[in-house]
């Protein structure tokens with residue numbers, strides 16, 4: 358029987374050391390709860406980084422996966438598959454786009470969007486435009502192209518030469534955006550809320566400017582909804598909070614509540630650039646992942662989880678604001694939309710984050726100072742209140758508030 362320390366030892370010995378792991382070995386999970394090897398329960402306020410949005414091992418999703426596994430797990434994209442069609446139809450009904458390309462992850466979805474954009478410019482528009490503008494602080498993935506697109510230098514080091522064709526412009530800076538556009542520019546790619554970047558929300562004014570610039574220069578607008586999509590922010594897609602019609606959106610994370618699944622969803626005119634043989638994947642859109650994703654969408658609709666995310670998110674913001682008012686010198690800002698929430702601390706938050714984990718709350722610390730919460734959309738106000746009360750008590754300990 359493994360225990361935490363033998364797992365830590367063997368992880369260090371056999372796995373690449375790419376992750377700074379939390380001091381928690383998870384044995385099992387159910388609903389909002391994670392359980393360690395000593396049987397201790399933790400409240401999961403992270404959902405596997407916005408993946409298990411319906412909670413862990415949702416019984417109906419488990420049943421859908423089990424039934425599908427008995428029927429058809431994989432057959433390849435050489436064949437017509439009813440699960441893909443049913444899922445594509447459902448997904449398209451949640452947005453104003455027309456066609457789907459299924460893949461397996463967020464980076465793959467963004468990689469697909471980059472390829473689709475370039476091919477659209479070359480094959481449909483017959484123009485030699487290829488450059489994609491992204492924002493500082495953005496995160497678009499870890500493949501070479503998505504890394505190149507990402508607006509954070511720290512994760513690019515040691516991977517030169519990176520693919521060309523990406524430029525980064527400052528977050529929420531309208532003037533700089535004007536300056537970065539050139540005759541090579543093909544698209545602007547943004548997250549409506551930067552997740553890894555510290556739960557930073559694009560200002561409505563900047564979004565308006567982006568739309569204006571895209572129209573004026575005939576650019577594609579690509580919205581990376583990998584973290585913000587699937588109801589997380591209180592709309593199916595975060596761009597739906599604004600008057601925005603993207604040409605391409607990318608999705609992944611929560612689509613199949615834990616099975617690998619991603620999608621590039623685009624307007625018909627753009628999708629035409631992906632003709633036969635131009636792009637592909639072995640596993641993308643497997644019947645198994647599609648069956649899980651169909652069930653996820655059915656449950657979200659039936660249980661009105663998108664609306665719930667908005668409502669509980671608003672309550673959470675109020676509750677956290679209450680904590681901020683008690684500790685204005687320790688909390689810089691509380692922000693978010695729906696259940697994508699950030700509490701920005703005035704100091705490096707590692708000690709507080711660790712103390713919260715010791716008290717049984719699993720969440721993430723991003724950009725050193727931002728406590729990021731991405732709880733399952735089924736979380737209750739009581740859970741949020743319990744967390745906020747614990748945070749408030751911990752903030753009284755000055756030892757924990759020194760970075």
Ligand SMILES: Cc1ncc(COP(=O)(O)O)c(C=O)c1O
Nearest residue numbers: 462463464496497498552583584
């Ligand atoms: C906004 C955004 N884009 C892309 C990705 C990459 O997704 P994946 O890790 O599935 O490749 C992430 C992952 O955190 C993300 O948050």
